[in-house]
Amino acid sequence: MKRVLIATSGGDCPGLNAVIRAIVRRASQEKDWEVVGSIQAYDGLLREPTEIVILDKKTVSGIHVRGGTIIGTTNKGGPFAWPVKNNDGTWEYVDRSDEMIRKLKYIGVNAVISIGGEGSQKISKKLFEKGLNIIGVPKTIDNDLSLTDFTFGYQTAVQIATEAVDKLVTTAQSHNRVLILEVMGRNAGWIALSASIAGGAEVCLIPEIPYDINKVVERLESRFSRDRGFANIVIAEGSKPIGGEVAGIKSNEIGYGNIRLMGAASRLMQEIKSTGFEADMRETVLGHLQRGGMPNAYDRILASQFGVKAFEMVLEKKFGEMVVYNHPDICSVSFSEAIQKEKLIEMDSYLLHTAKGIGISLGF
Numbered sequence: 001m002k003r004v005l006i007a008t009s010g011g012d013c014p015g016l017n018a019v020i021r022a023i024v025r026r027a028s029q030e031k032d033w034e035v036v037g038s039i040q041a042y043d044g045l046l047r048e049p050t051e052i053v054i055l056d057k058k059t060v061s062g063i064h065v066r067g068g069t070i071i072g073t074t075n076k077g078g079p080f081a082w083p084v085k086n087n088d089g090t091w092e093y094v095d096r097s098d099e100m101i102r103k104l105k106y107i108g109v110n111a112v113i114s115i116g117g118e119g120s121q122k123i124s125k126k127l128f129e130k131g132l133n134i135i136g137v138p139k140t141i142d143n144d145l146s147l148t149d150f151t152f153g154y155q156t157a158v159q160i161a162t163e164a165v166d167k168l169v170t171t172a173q174s175h176n177r178v179l180i181l182e183v184m185g186r187n188a189g190w191i192a193l194s195a196s197i198a199g200g201a202e203v204c205l206i207p208e209i210p211y212d213i214n215k216v217v218e219r220l221e222s223r224f225s226r227d228r229g230f231a232n233i234v235i236a237e238g239s240k241p242i243g244g245e246v247a248g249i250k251s252n253e254i255g256y257g258n259i260r261l262m263g264a265a266s267r268l269m270q271e272i273k274s275t276g277f278e279a280d281m282r283e284t285v286l287g288h289l290q291r292g293g294m295p296n297a298y299d300r301i302l303a304s305q306f307g308v309k310a311f312e313m314v315l316e317k318k319f320g321e322m323v324v325y326n327h328p329d330i331c332s333v334s335f336s337e338a339i340q341k342e343k344l345i346e347m348d349s350y351l352l353h354t355a356k357g358i359g360i361s362l363g364f
Helices: 016-027 097-106 118-129 154-175 190-199 213-222 264-274 297-316 350-357
Strands: 002-008 033-038 052-055 082-085 091-094 109-116 134-138 177-183 203-205 231-236 248-250 259-261 280-285 321-326 329-334
Touching: 002 016, 016 033, 016 052, 016 109, 016 297, 097 109, 097 118, 109 118, 109 297, 118 134, 134 297, 154 177, 154 190, 154 231, 154 280, 154 297, 177 190, 177 264, 190 203, 190 231, 190 350, 203 213, 213 231, 213 264, 231 264, 264 280, 297 321, 297 329
Parallel strands: 002 033, 002 109, 109 134, 134 321, 177 231, 177 280, 203 231
Antiparallel strands: 033 052, 082 091, 248 259, 321 329
16 A cells, blocks of 8 residues: 655645645545645654554545644744754754654655645755655745745635725724724735725735835825725735834744744834824734635635645656646646745736726835
């Protein structure tokens, strides 16, 4: 019996379970393949005792409608940077990748399918270069992997953000307020821009375009007359003013290497107030609501397509590659190509052109 192991890593997002289900159901059509899952990304392999589970048709029945991942995930540590606590209380990071590859061979794993974003696929590339038979499936609500048209989870996140804008519009109008909605988007503003267009925001601020606070206030003032009016702003968490830095703090979580983004909406509100703008303002941080819950139909379908394709790539031994969606095809590219650059919103993007065309201020 041959074995394929699934690992879900990085942040969770709607559609992960649909990928797992599709891999298992496609594998079940082959007589000599078994699917197993590593609990919490590669941590399940690196822990003692090993934490892996059998994934069969019964295990995955109905999970395509559920958010999250039934095998857990983590965005800390990993096989190349496993955190180890020293006797003096300090931490160091150990490369356990060779040990993990040996363990995979020992438990009879013939191939690995890694479901994750850019950081996860960088790890996939390094593991492939060490000789591991591995295939990638792209996952990120930020939609920032350059060689796939979309990643699953993104459309659901946009829907959730749009519903938030819809709700905030009515309360902003009722109270003559400016309401600021902070959404996810570390380096890419796809969620913010899409939700702004769909929800009808007056201002959208994204990481790709540092904003001029005076331009923002100029738009807000145009929305008020004699203390009456309202406006809605959508800001991505990675947005920053011209000449400024992102709002965040260095995380003290062991194994977490990124700046923890927080406070973009709060900072923006203080910046607006500092100009003398007097309308009442409130902020809402959507946070992890965008990553949780039931995937929409689009993401369930895309995730299922990715899962079927990933297992078929195992059969074809197309290791060292990541599944991608290039409309209308589900195909693959090498890890090197997949992680070469982020997919950011360019100034000639038609989505950006549309936002400007319907009068959304982008803060410049």
